[in-house]
Amino acid sequence: MVIAQETAGWQELLSEQLKLVGESLPTLLSGTAITVELTICLLLLGFTLAVPVALGQIYGPAPLRWLMGAYERFFRAIPILVLLVFFVFGLKVNLPAFLSAALVFGVHSSAYQSQIFRGAIQSISLGQISAARAIGLTRLQAIRYIVLPQAFRLAIPAWSNEYSSVLKDTSFAFTVGLVELNQRAVQIANYPTHHDKVFALFFTVAIIYLILTTLGTRLLEMIERRFRIPGLTVHTGAAHSHG
Amino acid sequence: MASEFLVRIHDLHKRYGHEEVLKGVSLNVRPGETKAIIGPSGTGKSTMLRCINRLTDPDQGQIWLESTEVTAHGVDLNKIRQQIGFVFQDFNLFQHLTALDNVRLGLMKVKNMPKDRATELALYELKRVGLEHKANAYPNQLSGGQQQRVSIARALAMEPKLMLFDEPTSALDPELIGEVLKVMKTLADEGMTMLIVTHELGFARSVCDEIIFMEKGFIVEQGSPEQLFNNPKQPRTREFLSKLSELYGESPA
Amino acid sequence: MSWETLCQNFAEDSFWRLACDSVPKISQGTLLTIEITFAAIAIGFVFGLLLALGRVYGNRPIYALCSGYVHFVRGTPLLVQLLIIYYGLPSFEIRLDPVLAGIIGLGINSAAYQAEYFRGAIQSIRAGQMQAALAIGMSRPQAIRSIILPQALRLVIPPWSNELIYTLKYSSAVSFLAVDELYWTGHHIAVKTYRYFDVYLIIAFIYLALVLILTKIIDKIEDRLRIPGLEIKH
Numbered sequence: 001m002v003i004a005q006e007t008a009g010w011q012e013l014l015s016e017q018l019k020l021v022g023e024s025l026p027t028l029l030s031g032t033a034i035t036v037e038l039t040i041c042l043l044l045l046g047f048t049l050a051v052p053v054a055l056g057q058i059y060g061p062a063p064l065r066w067l068m069g070a071y072e073r074f075f076r077a078i079p080i081l082v083l084l085v086f087f088v089f090g091l092k093v094n095l096p097a098f099l100s101a102a103l104v105f106g107v108h109s110s111a112y113q114s115q116i117f118r119g120a121i122q123s124i125s126l127g128q129i130s131a132a133r134a135i136g137l138t139r140l141q142a143i144r145y146i147v148l149p150q151a152f153r154l155a156i157p158a159w160s161n162e163y164s165s166v167l168k169d170t171s172f173a174f175t176v177g178l179v180e181l182n183q184r185a186v187q188i189a190n191y192p193t194h195h196d197k198v199f200a201l202f203f204t205v206a207i208i209y210l211i212l213t214t215l216g217t218r219l220l221e222m223i224e225r226r227f228r229i230p231g232l233t234v235h236t237g238a239a240h241s242h243g
Numbered sequence: 244m245a246s247e248f249l250v251r252i253h254d255l256h257k258r259y260g261h262e263e264v265l266k267g268v269s270l271n272v273r274p275g276e277t278k279a280i281i282g283p284s285g286t287g288k289s290t291m292l293r294c295i296n297r298l299t300d301p302d303q304g305q306i307w308l309e310s311t312e313v314t315a316h317g318v319d320l321n322k323i324r325q326q327i328g329f330v331f332q333d334f335n336l337f338q339h340l341t342a343l344d345n346v347r348l349g350l351m352k353v354k355n356m357p358k359d360r361a362t363e364l365a366l367y368e369l370k371r372v373g374l375e376h377k378a379n380a381y382p383n384q385l386s387g388g389q390q391q392r393v394s395i396a397r398a399l400a401m402e403p404k405l406m407l408f409d410e411p412t413s414a415l416d417p418e419l420i421g422e423v424l425k426v427m428k429t430l431a432d433e434g435m436t437m438l439i440v441t442h443e444l445g446f447a448r449s450v451c452d453e454i455i456f457m458e459k460g461f462i463v464e465q466g467s468p469e470q471l472f473n474n475p476k477q478p479r480t481r482e483f484l485s486k487l488s489e490l491y492g493e494s495p496a
Numbered sequence: 497m498s499w500e501t502l503c504q505n506f507a508e509d510s511f512w513r514l515a516c517d518s519v520p521k522i523s524q525g526t527l528l529t530i531e532i533t534f535a536a537i538a539i540g541f542v543f544g545l546l547l548a549l550g551r552v553y554g555n556r557p558i559y560a561l562c563s564g565y566v567h568f569v570r571g572t573p574l575l576v577q578l579l580i581i582y583y584g585l586p587s588f589e590i591r592l593d594p595v596l597a598g599i600i601g602l603g604i605n606s607a608a609y610q611a612e613y614f615r616g617a618i619q620s621i622r623a624g625q626m627q628a629a630l631a632i633g634m635s636r637p638q639a640i641r642s643i644i645l646p647q648a649l650r651l652v653i654p655p656w657s658n659e660l661i662y663t664l665k666y667s668s669a670v671s672f673l674a675v676d677e678l679y680w681t682g683h684h685i686a687v688k689t690y691r692y693f694d695v696y697l698i699i700a701f702i703y704l705a706l707v708l709i710l711t712k713i714i715d716k717i718e719d720r721l722r723i724p725g726l727e728i729k730h
Contacts (some may be wrong), residue, residue, distance in 0.1 A: 013587065077661075077707040078700045079668040081679055086700060089692035124338075130298050131335035131394075135349035135401055136325035145352060150339045168573035172669070182576055189583055199584035202576060210571040231383020232338045 017200035024188050024201060031184035032208055038101055038180060039167045039212075045106030046166070050113030055143065057114070058121055068114070075111035083108055084175045097177040104176070109166050116158045120151040153227055160220040164213040171209075181205060248307075249274045249405060249436050250295065255304035257290050264290050265301070266460035272405070272438060277431040279447035280440045282457035283483065288440040289332075291457075292407050295438070296327040308405070325353055328398030328406040333414050334390040336382040342369060342393045343378040346400045353401070368396040372426050388419030392426055399430075406430065408439040424450075444487060448472055456480045511694050518685050518698065525681030526702055532599055532677055533664045539603025540663070544610030551611065552618050553640065562611070569608035574669050577601050582673050598670030598677075606663050613659060617652035618644060650721050657714040661707055668703075678702060 057068040075083070087093055087104045095103070124147055132142035171182040179187065185205045189198040250272040257265040264287040272278060280288045293299035295306055297313060297320055306313040313323055337345050346365035350356040356364070369375045372392035382390055391411055398406060408427065412420040424446050431437060431450050441447055447454055447468065454471040456464045456479075464477045475481045499520060506513035550562035569577065578601040582592065592600065621644050629639035671680035682699035686692045 017587065074704070077665075077704045079665040079679065079703055081668045081671070082682075082696060082700050082703060085683070085686075085692070086696040089686065090696040091693065125335070127331060127333055127335035128337060131329075131331060131337065131397075133320075134296060134298060134324055134327075134329035134331075135397065136321045136353040137349065138321055141352055145348060146337050146339075150337075153339065164571070171573040171575040182573065182579075185576075186579070189579070196586045199580065199587035202580045202584045206568075206572040206576045206580065209573055209576060210568060213571040214567075229339050229383075230381045232381075 013197075014200075017197055020188070020194060020197055021200050021204050024185070025204075027184050027188065028181060028205065028208065031179065031181035032212070034098070034178065035167070035170050035181040036212065038098065038105070038170050038173060038178070039163070041098075041102040042105035042109055042166055042170075043163060045102060046109030046113045046162075049107065049110035050117055051148075053110060053114035054117035054121060057118055059139075059143070072111045072114055075108050076115070080105070080108055080169050081172050081175060084172060088176045097173075100176045101170070101173040101178045105166060105169065105173070108169075109162065112162050112165070113159065116155050116162060117151060119158070120155040121147055123154060124150050150232060153224070153229065153232060156220055156224040156227075160217050160224075163216050163220065167212055167216065168209065181208060248272060249276075249309060250438075251305075251307040252291070252295070253305045255291060255294060255306070256302045257287070257294065257299065258302055264460055265294070265304075267304070268457075268460070268462055270455065270462065270465075272436060274404075274436055275434045276453065277435075277437045277439065277451045278453045278455060279451040280438065280455045280457055281442065281444065281447060281483075282463075286458045287460045288457050289409050292329075292409050292438060292440055295405075295407060296324050296329055298329070321353065325349075325401050326404045328395075328401060328403035330391070330394055330398055330406065330408045330411045332410040334382070334387070334394045336390050336394055336397070338382055341379050341381055342374060342385065342396075345382070345393055346397045349397065349401050365396075365400055368400045369393070371399065371429075372396045373422075386419055387415045388422045391415065391423045395423075395426055395430075404436065406435055406437045408437065408441070410440050410442070412441065412443055442487070444472070444484075456483065458483070514689065514691055514694050515698055518695070521681050521685060522678070522698065522702070525676055525678040526706075528595075528676060529664070529667050529678040530706070532595070532602065532667045532670060532675070533660075535599045536602035536606050536667065537660060537663055539599070540606030540610045540659075543604065543607035545614055547607060547611035548614035548618060549640070551615050553636070566608045566611050569605055570612070574601070574605050574666055575672060577605055578669060578672060594670075594673040594675045598667075598673050598675050602663060602667055602670060605666075606659060609659050609662070610656065613652050613656045614648065616655070617648040620651060621647050650723060653714065653718045653721065657711070657718075660710055660714065664706060664710060665703065 053068045053071060056064045057072070058065075060068065084101070084104050088100050093100065128146050128150070129142050132146045133139070137145065170180055173180050174183040174186070182205055185198075185201055188194060189201060194201075248271045250270075252268060252270040255265050255268040256263065264285075266287075268287070268291055270278075270291075280291070282288055290299055294301045295308075295313065301314060304314065308323060308326060311323065312318065336342075337348065340348065343362070343365055346368050347358075347361045350361035350364060351358060354361075366375055366378060369378055372395055374389060374392055374396065377385060377389060377393070382393070385393065395406075395411075411427070412423050415423065420443070424443065427437070427439070428446075428450050439447070439451070449468075451468060453465060454468050455462055456471065456475075456477070458479055464471060464475060464480045466476075471480065472484065475484060500517075503513060503516035506516055547562045547566060550558045551566070554562060578598065581601045582594065582597040585592065625643055625647065626636075626639055629643040630636070634642065667677060668679035670677055671683065674680065676684070678699060682695050686695040689695065
C-alpha cells in the first residue's frame, strides 16, 4: 500500500517535471541559438588573435616572444568569470551583452588556441622550413605555405577540445547579462511555483549541451579526416577540455 | 668580369658556441664539375654546404656564386637560393603536399609561374627521376629512395646552376641507395655542377671529378679520385680510408 | 592594534586602503576556495581512478557505465551540473548545503577529467609490464596495484597538474550557489564599495598567484617522484 502510494508520487513528480520541460522547450531552444552563435563568434575571434600570438611566440624577436607568452599565461590563469566581470564592471565597458561576451570569451579562448597552434607549429620539423628556404621561399612564404597548412591539420583534435570547452564556458555569459541557454533555464527555475520541480529541466539543458558538444566534435572529426594526409598525424595524451 | 669558377669559397669560418666547426676552408668549383666531400662525421662538411646557400650563416669568409657574393650584406638570399638546389639527408619533403605539389610549389610561389606551366615542368622533372607515376602520392606513401628522388626533382625544377647534396643516401636502407645514386650519376653526366657530401666512396670514385677529404674543420687533402684513393698523401686520409673499408668491407681502390 | 586601525594608515579611498580593509574577508574567501578545490580534487582523484580502471579493465557493462559517465560530464557545463545537484535534487527531497553541493559538483566533474588522464597513463604502460607481473605469480588486481598504478601515477603528473589548475579556476563557479569563496567574496565587496575595478583586479591577481604557487608545488612533487627512464615519450 505504502509502496503503491510512493510509486504514484514518483509518477506525478515525473509528469509534472516533464510538463515544465515541454512548456520551456521553445524558450530553451531560442537560448540554444544564442549559445551557438556566441560559441561561433568567440571561436572565430579567438582564432584570429591566436594565430599571430602563436607565430609571435615562435618566430618573433625576444621582447615580442615574452609579451605573447605573458598574454597567454595571464589569460589562462584567471577564471573566465573574473575576466567577464572585470571587463564589464571593472573597466565599465558598455557594450551590448552579446558583444561583451564574445570579446571576453574570444580573448580568453585566444590564449588557449595560441597554445594549441604553438604546439602544432613546434611539432613540425625545422627541416621543413630549411627545405622551403632552400628553394627560395621567403620566411613568410615558408610559414604561409609549409608551416601553417601542416600545423592547422595537426591542431584539429586539440582544437576540437577547445570548441567543447568554450561551448560549456558560455554558460557563464549570464554575468555580463546575456540570457543564453543555461540562463533561460535558471530564469524558469526561479519562478516560485517551479521550486523543487526543476531536475528534469536542468537535465534537459545538460542534454542539449551534450548534443552540441558531441555534434561539434563529430563534425571536426569529419573535417580532420577529410583533410588528413597520410603520415601527417599527431599522437598526444588525453587532451583537455573543461567547463 | 666573368670568373672561370661557378663557386668560390674563401677562408670560411663557423663556430657553434665554443666549438669551431669550420676553421678556414677555401674551395673553388668550375661549371660542370662534380666534387665529393668525404670525411668523418661532425667535421663541418654539412656546415660548409649549408653556408653556400646561407641556410647557415658563416662567421667569417666569403662565398661567391659566379660574380655575386653570397656572403655580402643585403644580398637577396631568395634569388641566390633559387639558383642553388639543395638535397637534404632526411629529404624534408613538404609533408602536406603530394610529390607533384612539392615540385610545383617553388615554381608557382617563387618563380610566379602559372599553374599549368608549373605542372608541366614539375611532371617533366618527376619523369627525369623516374617518378611521374607517383605524382599524386604523399611523402609518407613513398619509400625513402622515392622521397629522395622527389626532393631532387624539387631542387631541379628551379633550374639551379649548382646542386648541393648533403649525405643524400645516409638515411636510406641499403637496397634503396642505388636508385638515388643512379639519378645523381645521370645528372653528373648531363653536366650539372654538383657538390656532394657522402660516405659512398664507390660512387664518389666513379662519378666525381675531385674528392675532398675534410676533417676537424679543415680540408686535409683534395685531388682526383685515383690520386686520393690510390695514393693519399696525408696519413690521416689513409687512416680514414682504411677505417671505412674495414667498416663497409668496400674498397674504393 | 587592530587590523582596522592599521588600515587607517592608508589614505581614505586609496587602493591600498581598500585592499587592506578587504584582507580579512578576502583571506577567508581564498581559504574557502583552496578548501573547496582540494576537497573536489580528492573526490575526483578517487572517483576518477575508479572510472579509469573501469574503462581499461572493466567488463562490458562496467566499461559502458564508466564511459557514459565520462562523456556526459565532459560534454556538459560544470554550472549546469551544479544546478542539477543544488536545484534539481530537491525534487527528490535531497537538499544539500551549498558548500557541500559545490564540492560534490566540482568533485564529480573533476573525476571525469582526471579519469581521462589516468586512463591515458595506464594505457601507456607497456603490456609486457602486466605480463611480467602475472608471470611471477601476481593476480591481476595485485599487478594493477603494485606494478601498473605506481608507474601510471608518476606518468600522469604533468597532464594531471593541468586539472588541478582548472579545478582551482572553475571553483569560482560555486559562487553561483552563493558560496562565499574568493570570487563571490570579491563580488560582494565590489558591489558594496562600488570599487569594481580595484576589487576584481585584486581577485584576479590572487587567482594568478594561486595558480603560480600550485604550479611550483607540482613541479617539486614531480621532481621528487621522477624515476630515470620512466617518462612519457613525445
